[in-house]
Amino acid sequence: MLWIDCPWCGPRPETEFRYGGEAHIARPEPAATDDAAWADYLFMRTNPKGVHAERWMHREGCRRWFNALRDTVSNDVVAIYPMGAPRPDASGDEAGDD
């Protein structure tokens, strides 16, 4: 069981949360965007092996959204930060634990 540190409620089991996909994807202006760029915005994700910035929501608790850096190799949550904040520097944690 993965425990996630909700910025409001504290550590809670993963099953209380909803995953919200990759963070920091800015929506382009539809009228000024061609099909290729729009498809890129809709479907293409970075899918890294290592630290991934993603959105989570504490569905069964305070129902607030927040961002997290999670290592996709070790499943460690490296950092938790508020929506709208820039991605923090996660240097040194890139390699994961195993």
Added chain:
Amino acid sequence: MAEALAPRSPLAALADALAAVQAEGVTLAEQPARARLNLRLDPKDAEALTAAGAVLGGSLPRTPNTAATTVNGKTILWLGPDEWLVTGPAAEDAALEETLRGRLEGRHHALTDVSAMYATLALSGPRAREVLMKGCRLDLHPRAFAPGACVQTALARANVILHQAGDVPTYEITVRNSFAHYLGTWLLDAMAEYRPA
């Protein structure tokens, strides 16, 4: 012709089973209907917080996972950084909503009467913690969860507001109507092992 509908508890079908339950060291009972108001305020708006606190007779709890009892007999449960559940006697429901709405007039807020959305069960006794531990992943040990603690979490996969109201311990479990029968049945089953021989 319009017909007045009598309020009916979502646990009505379990009333006989709840009345007949016998267990050593733990009791389960439905709490009488109560007023419940969901209040959302900007926590940075000190004047709005003060105005709401003045109506309720105590300040809104700002610490996550806590509840506060006021001098006016209201219990205010923390639900989120800008969200609270105000509970009080059912008879005061309409008046409380009106007074709060009046005091918060012109301030950015949301006040919703959710009295009929939930049922509350009280689980009490020295073994109440053991019963809850069968379906709750949180640490309920007194060092982590004391009287006044209030969390929203999953109990037996149902979303509940779990409030420790007393140090017996007594837990008040507030659950949505549609899950009330299921959760009541689950709690009765979880208490079965403490039935006197």
